[in-house]
Amino acid sequence: MLSISVKHDLPGLAAQLKATGRQVEVAAQRALLKTARLVQEAEVKEMGRAFDRPTRWTLNSFRVVLDKSAWSARVQVKDGYWHRADNYLGTQIEGGGRKDKAFEIALRRRGVLPVGWHAVPGQKAVLDAYGNMSVGQIKQILSWFDSAEPHAGSTQNMGQKGRDKKRKGTRSKRGFEYFAASPAHRLTRRVRSSQNLQPGIYKRTFFSFVGPRGGRLSSIEPILIFVRSTAYKPRFDFYGVGRRAVEQNFSREFAAAFNREASQ
Structure with missing residues (x-):
């Protein structure tokens, strides 16, 4: 399934900050969720640039999933969209032959x-x-x-x-x-x-x-x-866009969330 994860070495950080471990955990979850949503927004924007008049259905094909136990969040194709959206998007991301409609x-x-x-x-x-x-x-x-x-x-x-x-x-x-x-x-x-x-x-x-x-x-x-049947070149830089969005946003979002928790 197409997905990109937002992760960080937060368990190690929480162990070092035992006194504020709960604040770190809450701040981390909020930062992970906010960053994943920013990743989703960046992917939708990139689809609008890479594709010719993408449908609302295509632009709405991703969702954010927060995994608290793994200290991560994923941006992935929605349940029910898999057989159509991933079929189409997979070719645009990875290249190769188009699957049958x-x-x-x-x-x-x-x-x-x-x-x-x-x-x-x-x-x-x-x-x-x-x-x-x-x-x-x-x-x-x-x-x-x-x-x-x-x-x-x-x-x-x-x-x-x-x-x-x-x-x-x-x-x-x-x-x-x-x-x-x-x-x-x-x-x-x-x-x-x-x-x-x-x-x-x-x-x-x-x-x-x-x-x-x-x-x-x-x-x-x-x-x-x-x-x-022909092979297609990749058109949608799904993974690159996701990585850049994480690098640009996670540290800032975590610092802001932690400061809010520490001030309460």
């Missing part, structure tokens, strides 16, 4: 996303205010490929009837479909041979037109693009 695992199990590849938003993906792909569109894609129910806790798989209905559309809504272009087959049967699609998931929207014979035209938009 939940929707990527679901698509891979369905055979849509090949092993060794990741999915990133395409040019026509619906993005939220933070530049992340819309959760609603991800759910729609999982539903289309019948990969939502067994792998994402959802019961919204479309099935063949649902897909046929979406393709048909209504008077007020155009029909559409999703299809995957596999890296192993750059040309798909759903498009003309002159269109060499990059591996990924595409959305085809149908347009009806009125004429002697009637008919339908369509447009194709890239929603998810498949890219080979």
Whole structure:
């Protein structure tokens, strides 16, 4: 688990100051807690600098834990945030390959996303205010490929009837479909041979037109693009920021807390 500890040789100091041992202990706990909170603030500030529009969820992913018995305090990922926050932050801190996201695992199990590849938003993906792909569109894609129910806790798989209905559309809504272009087959049967699609998931929207014979035209938009797994360089200096915050703040916070205790 990602964490940084604030520690000091306080037990030894308390042994030397038996007459004021209780004051040292109380002052130490207050200084440890205050310093750990300053570490947390420094980490959040660094995330704002290192990341592009980090979400509130990401900025709120750390918590402070005080361990009185060990004379230490930790700044660590919150319980419940581990599988998502640490997954993302671990790569940003340590570098290396990005771990699979939940929707990527679901698509891979369905055979849509090949092993060794990741999915990133395409040019026509619906993005939220933070530049992340819309959760609603991800759910729609999982539903289309019948990969939502067994792998994402959802019961919204479309099935063949649902897909046929979406393709048909209504008077007020155009029909559409999703299809995957596999890296192993750059040309798909759903498009003309002159269109060499990059591996990924595409959305085809149908347009009806009125004429002697009637008919339908369509447009194709890239929603998810498949890219080979790559190694990332560290971007978030979690440990360096934490160490500097401890060095800059602990001695001052301990002296202030001890003086308050001694004056009472």
